[in-house]
Amino acid sequence: MKITLKVWRQANKGSAGSMQTYQLDDVSEDMSFLEMLDMLNEQLTSKNEEPVAFDNDCREGICGMCGVVINGSAHGRYESPVATTTCQLHMRNFSDGDVIEVEPWRAAAFPVIKDLVVDRSALDRIVQAGGYISVNTGSAPEAHSVPAPKRLADRAFDNAVCVGCGACVAACPNGSGMLFTSAKIAHLANLPQGQPERMLRVKAMIAAHDANGFGGCQNIGECAAVCPKQIPLESISALNRDLIHSLFKGDGKTV
């Protein structure tokens, strides 16, 4: 396959970026999207040009490191029925002669570090605000000592699969991190271990979400549409229910 790539090149956080065009011949349809970018970088390196920086790690769709906007769609899913991460997108989804535009996640909370790499530590700061449970360290408790209803455990798991790639933020016209935040909230709120800090958690995580430069949610649904782990939009409703409930509780009233 012959592919024309238009890639966002930006030297560093402060500099202005632009789309650069590259020509790639002999792209195999069995290559993953990242392998195709590897091929581009090999060619650039052999020509003594700066390779394109992009984030990646496991390349199995489970770590959440990779993620670029491909032809205007986060992770390049667009109309495909299959939810995917960028690393699990293969070149057979494209045709010979295609022009493919590749851009980094764009959101105020995700400043570009270089080329296609963005700083997603704002998501970490949301988790640091309350996306955990406080337990004493020591030997692991007996697994069945705290019963969790199957239905709720399943729902918790459906939300726990969020890998924090940031596609929801990238796809949101408001740059909102509400789907990510709601996945963390819904994960812990459905488990017995999450109950003691439930009300404080939702307040603290929403406060951190807003303080880190994310936009507000408009219930549009673009986030859930591109989520590689298919976190449902319902999670945002679950977060809203918890937040409304928490406002009638005293948790977090002292500075």
Add this chain to the structure above:
Amino acid sequence: MAETTRSVHSQALHSTVVKKVLMALTGLVLIAFLLMHMFGNLKIFIGQEAYNHYAEWLKMDLLYPFLPKGWFIWIFRAVIAACLVIHVYCAAKLWAVSLHGRGSRYVKKKTRDQSLASKIMRWGGLTLLLLLIFHILMFTTGTITPGFTYALHDPYHMFLGAFSVWWVFAVYLIFMIVVCFHVRHGFWSAFTTLGANVGPTARIVLNVLAYFFAALIFVGFILPPFAVLIGLVP
């Protein structure tokens, strides 16, 4: 990251989610008001006496003798105006947060699930505000009177005169199309914000209801002016 001395509770209280909840609650009150207003307008088909009598009852007699004559309408107006102010204030705040949150624009952006209704929510809302001012200047204060003379006790003839003018009808047609789109996304979004989107079935039910109320409000509001325009109302 913003360093703050405010309590977590206070930060949550001032969050985007709470502004959304306020928009949802006030928005639903405004939808209920639209349905009531629409139902009242349909009385134009019964005739002059029924329509004028309804208007008179609304402005003078409603809740009398619980309230003195003519009080209800001002309390009602105050409540609707307060809802509108809260709704617009929160919308403006959230719009500003979103403009910042979005950051730089994509060179190319394709959407998958975003509806047209949700795309035009904010600019549509602004359009509604301008058209609402026009509407009040026309029928409430009588400042702009195309095709009719302002007569407080004969709204029937005000209605007939105004909508016999083609461009007045055209303005209200645009008004109602934008209302229709605003209600389509607003109804769904309000219930989702309040936590009613509990699962895939709820999502379908809320969306179907949103389409239903948007269509009902559009048809119910545009029917009387359309009938006047084509001469069906004597």
